[in-house]
Amino acid sequence: MSETFKGNFTQQEPIPEEAIEAAVEIMRSGRLHRYNTGAGEAGEVALLEEEFAAWSGAKYCLAVASGGYALATALRAVGVTPGDKVLTNAFTLAPVPGAIASLGAVPVFVGVTDGLVIDLDDLAAKADQADVLMLSHMRGHIADMDALMTICDARGVTVIEDCAHTMGARWNGVLSGRHGAIGCYSTQTYKHMNSGEGGLLITDDEEVAARAIVLSGSYMLYERHRAAPGPEVFERVKYDTPNVSGRMDNLRAAILRPQLRDLDRQCARWNARYRVVEAGLRDTPGLTIVERPAKEAYVMSSFQFLLLDWSDTAITEVVSRCAGRGVELKWFGAPEPVGFTSRYDSWRYVPSGPMPESDRVLKGILDLRLPLTFSEDDCAQIARIIRAEVSSVYQAA
Numbered sequence: 001m002s003e004t005f006k007g008n009f010t011q012q013e014p015i016p017e018e019a020i021e022a023a024v025e026i027m028r029s030g031r032l033h034r035y036n037t038g039a040g041e042a043g044e045v046a047l048l049e050e051e052f053a054a055w056s057g058a059k060y061c062l063a064v065a066s067g068g069y070a071l072a073t074a075l076r077a078v079g080v081t082p083g084d085k086v087l088t089n090a091f092t093l094a095p096v097p098g099a100i101a102s103l104g105a106v107p108v109f110v111g112v113t114d115g116l117v118i119d120l121d122d123l124a125a126k127a128d129q130a131d132v133l134m135l136s137h138m139r140g141h142i143a144d145m146d147a148l149m150t151i152c153d154a155r156g157v158t159v160i161e162d163c164a165h166t167m168g169a170r171w172n173g174v175l176s177g178r179h180g181a182i183g184c185y186s187t188q189t190y191k192h193m194n195s196g197e198g199g200l201l202i203t204d205d206e207e208v209a210a211r212a213i214v215l216s217g218s219y220m221l222y223e224r225h226r227a228a229p230g231p232e233v234f235e236r237v238k239y240d241t242p243n244v245s246g247r248m249d250n251l252r253a254a255i256l257r258p259q260l261r262d263l264d265r266q267c268a269r270w271n272a273r274y275r276v277v278e279a280g281l282r283d284t285p286g287l288t289i290v291e292r293p294a295k296e297a298y299v300m301s302s303f304q305f306l307l308l309d310w311s312d313t314a315i316t317e318v319v320s321r322c323a324g325r326g327v328e329l330k331w332f333g334a335p336e337p338v339g340f341t342s343r344y345d346s347w348r349y350v351p352s353g354p355m356p357e358s359d360r361v362l363k364g365i366l367d368l369r370l371p372l373t374f375s376e377d378d379c380a381q382i383a384r385i386i387r388a389e390v391s392s393v394y395q396a397a
């Protein structure tokens with residue numbers, strides 16, 4: 001009898017007790033709105049911002065309603081306007097080009113390498129087309145940030161980092177989100193911290209921070225922020241920055257603060273699971289492991305591998321056989337966008353030319369979640385199942 005995996009790929013761990021207690025306290029107080037604070041009282045959102053700024057080393061932090069909202073706010077705060085082109089990854093998820101399109105701006109897709117990071121040659125070739133790069137560290141894979149920043153700095157391209165999958169990851173010792181002008185994070189349920197929905201934005205630029213705070217809907221109460229620039233900076237921007245409400249509330253912030261304190265330990269647990277799957281899949285014939293550069297310190301909550309140059313039929317067969325044994329694989333190359341997978345040519349509102357090298361990579365990407373409710377033994381079993389099914393389809397072909 002072949003083994004079947006019984007776990008649930010979308011089941012995250014419960015919210016920690018300390019966070020539940022903090023949330024209940026906020027609900028008992030009735031003061032859920034971030035600015036519903038008494039004189040001299042900080043409020044959970046302001047404290048979260050202060051703590052996240054300290055954790056990241058950034059001068060300023062703003063908590064908002066979602067990661068996608070943080071991305072769109074970052075674009076507005078650096079001055080992107082309708083019709084502007086914005087460089088971004090061909091391999092990312094729908095909220096990234098969606099944030100660009102929400103401003104009436106136009107994504108310009110940059111290719112993906114078989115290391116699953118942005119193709120720096122393609123970036124250099126396209127860098128003159130836009131003033132801003134919205135860089136997605138998609139699925140936790142970080143490009144050579146030193147080389148990327150050299151390209152962007154030389155062309156005057158402002159970098160906004162989408163760190164939805166890299167909260168706590170580093171390139172060459174520097175935290176993701178701290179290489180570019182702005183770092184954006186998501187705290188939606190499937191990310192490294194879970195508040196259902198939520199986002200965070202960090203920056204060292206005082207005008208960007210002030211604009212982002214006014215944009216998020218500060219109702220001129222910006223002096224209640226603790227990870228914000230002084231009032232004189234708001235004086236410079238407040239009359240010509242619109243209010244596009246997308247604040248975080250005290251309930252979500254209360255849930256997130258204890259999780260931030262535990263983030264490093266949780267990331268280590270995620271990485272242990274990742275390494276078990278990686279070891280279990282290594283040297284499987286026909287399967288390509290995504291090798292991680294020595295300068296990259298990742299925080300992986302999912303796993304990707306490649307079935308490069310496989311036929312659609314063979315990949316479909318692997319996906320369906322694994323599903324039959326309880327292992328949910330998501331295939332980025334599927335002709336129709338399914339669930340959370342997407343590829344640049346399924347966003348038809350964006351003009352895009354052919355990208356054959358990226359197409360080859362995208363067509364071969366298989367993706368699976370590794371929630372912390374899976375034990376390392378579970379991860380070893382998942383790897384055994386994938387290995388067996390990939391091997392048998394490969395041999396049959």
Ligand SMILES: Cc1ncc(COP(=O)(O)O)c(C=O)c1O
Binds near residue numbers: 092136139164187
């Ligand atoms: C790569 C990436 N960027 C941005 C986001 C946006 O985050 P949110 O769902 O909080 O809007 C997501 C969410 O799945 C994502 O996967």
